[in-house]
Each structure stands twice: as structure tokens, then as C-alpha cells.
Amino acid sequence: MVEITGQSQAEGVSCTLSTGDKIDIDSNHIFLHQGVVPNVNLTMATGLAHQWDHQAHCWRPVIDVAGKSSDEQIYIAGDGGGIGGAKAAAIAGRLAAIAIAARCGKPRFLAQLYYKLRHLHYLTIRPFLDRLYLPPAHFRLAQTDETIICRCEAVSKADVNAALASGASGPNQLKGFLPRGHGAVSGAQLWLGRSGNDRVSYGSING
Secondary structure (H helix, E strand, O other): OEEEEOOOOOOEEEEEOOOOOEEEEEOOOOOOOOOOOOOOHHHHHOOOOEEEEOOOOEEEEOOOOOOEOOOOOOEOOHHHOOOOOHHHHHHHHHHHHHHHHHHOOOOOHHHHHHHHHHHHHHHHHHHHHHHHHOOOHHHHOOOOOOOEEEOOOOEEHHHHHHHHHOOOOOHHHHHHHOOOOOOOOOOOOHHHHHOOOOOOOOOOEOO
16 A cells, blocks of 8 residues: 655655555655546536546546537537547647538538548557556555545545535535535546545536
């Protein structure tokens, strides 16, 4: 088990091996890796529909091949909709632009078909990334009740479990059951930290 130690700030990392031996490393800075996943802070704050990605173990906005979201006036291109690499992100922008132009009466069918095929080609790397960069379950899931799930407001695993037991059914409802904080949950840390728990719904949110 690996844990970050410290009270008001990070002071080090403690690692307990399978043999029972414990290794302590002093450090003022700790960097966490949550996999190669899209940053959904903005899309969740906008109130767009999201769905759970079972392969990458993350939330992603619901979009069509052109990047149109659940709000027909909002298109998402690049890493905000899913990470497939720089070339795939650039083509996603072109597809969104072509779709918007078509809505304005200027369709470009051949260009759209061409970029759709190019986009699919560049996304072939994604299954490899999902397997290579997926953090192990013991890193993604809290192992003790004292583990901090939401760093912004010091919400622990025990706090989240108590809220779930009280009937919270989604990230924003969950925060309403907690004694701290207001407003919509961005989903970056709190909800990735709860992924994998069979009591948490994997369905769409905000949709």
C-alpha cells in the first residue's frame, strides 16, 4: 500500500510492501497520475452530459463524431473530449469546424469523410494507451477510511461511504450529503477516486 503522509501539507510517501516491510520517503511535492484521461472540469461545470468510460476508468463528455455535445450549441474538440494524441486532436477540431459550417449552409461532405477516416486512424493508438497507462486498482481505489478522496475539501473515504449510505446517487448529490462545500463537483479527483466501487452508478450524469 502507498500513502501520502502529512497533516496540513504533504510531507512524504509511505510504502508498505507485501512482505510487511515499510519504506518512508520524505518529500515536499507529490505528483499523482490518474491515467491518460480527458480534463472534464469545464464540460461538467457547463452542465453537459457525461458517460463512464469503462476502459479508461474515467468520465468523458457525450459527443458525436463531429464533437457535438448534449448541448447542440457546444462542440468539443481535442483532449477535452478524449485523448488520442496531438494529430487526432487537431483533426477533431477540423471535424467540429466542418460540422458547424454545414449547419450554416456550407456542407463539405468529402472533407468530412476524409477527416473522419483520418481521425479513426489516429485513434487506433487509444486501446494501447488504455492498457499501458491505467493505474493499478490499489492506486485508483482508496484502501483505508482515512484516505482523502477530495483534496479541495479534505473529504475522506469514510465521508463518501457515509454519504452513499444515506442515499447519494451521483457526484453532485454526493456533495450535497457532505458537511463541506457547495456547487457542482468538477469530477477531476473526487469521482475518479470513487471509480470502481460497485455502489457508484456508472451511468450518465448531467444528462
